[in-house]
Amino acid sequence: MPTSIVIEGKISVDAVLRSNFRNVLTIFYDVAKLQRTKNKKRARSLKQTLELGNSKEVKIEAVDQKWFEQHAIGKTHGGIAAIVGERTYQKIPELLKSKPCVIFFLDGIEDPYNLGYTIRSLYAAGIDGIVMRQRNWLDVEGIIIKSSAGTSELMPMALVEDLETTTNYFKSKNYTIACTGKDEGQSIYQSNLKPPLFIVIGGEKRGINRNIF
Template sequence: MMGKHTILEGYVSVRAALKANSRDLHTIFIRHDKWDKGVAWLERTATDAGIPVQRVDADVIDGHAGGKTHGGIVALAGPRRFVTLDEIGTATAAPFVAMIDGVEDPFNFGQAVRALYAAGCDGLVLRPRNWLSAASVVTRASAGASEWMPTAIAETVLDAAQYFRTRGLAVACAAKDRAVSIYDADLTAPLFLVIGGEKRGITRSFVEQADLRLAIPYGGDFDQSLGTAAATAVLAFEVLRQRM
């Protein structure tokens, strides 16, 4: 983050924010010698939308960016726009909504969102947090999916679960005890999937009240949990597989 702006780095991140209209873009900086079809589209689309585009030297780009993977493009952006819980999952009879809670590392968070979006998740729920300072990492790690994904805020996991239950979604989470294999569970019905972080996970009290406790079978003798991003991908793509 720089001042009151967050920095989006790289063509994929900036393009996603521009096309999804997920946040205001105040200025886009492009290295003066960078020319290709994608850049031409970016310049044209941003200009048509009234967003200033500046051609600058590489050191200006580097001065704004937090890393070296920007590819010569950065944008000064505003905060992420969120939708309401009522707006998530309304376009389908069997919505698949996910909530990520307790994931502190922005790269892991971005990777998890990337998997959910690729698997067709209809919307994401988060607890209140200032993700502005981590938006650059999250957007790059998610390959722009964090900008495309309809995202809402709920005060607590329990609040979100209670809300989606009233809409007929089954509340599911990963668990070790009294859990059913994801390959035996019916994941085709309306589903609200809660994903916990690697350190804090999901509270035992929440697991106990979940409608569906899911287990990911392992192919070998391994007594540790998968990382959040990997577990999210396995769970999300099993939902997709069953619904195809």
């Protein structure tokens, strides 16, 4: 089983470099793009990423377009990619800061693009952390990082085995447990959605396990 992946694009590489959740092993850049004079702004932006990598003592290699054709998923890499290690996830207590938090549990989202888009939206909304079921995401993390615009690397996240046990833990910490549903619910405008709050979002197919409520 691989313990490293290739991520691509400046936003993804910058996010991993700025995060403390995984190691960047090697950065690859298209030397032709760096030397182009037609798009000086893009070349300057690429150079800033390489300088950030240098400041963190990351190995940097100049390659040609053929390298990206062989290793990149698509054509939107912008001439930069990196090999990175596995992500370090937090423990549940590490997500809970001294202030009351808003934590989301993403239950059963299978599509990596949907997961990335969801993480990006939650990060933009200022959510404090995300909890997901235990799973090896390594084979699709490059997609998640890119579709989340790098925010999956900046968002504190924890993996757990059991949603019911996790929900009971948050209940013991006086968190309000909430989710959307068709039946037996109340209007969002009549609900207390102030922190501390633990919100469960179901997946594309099976929704939410009813046993947690």
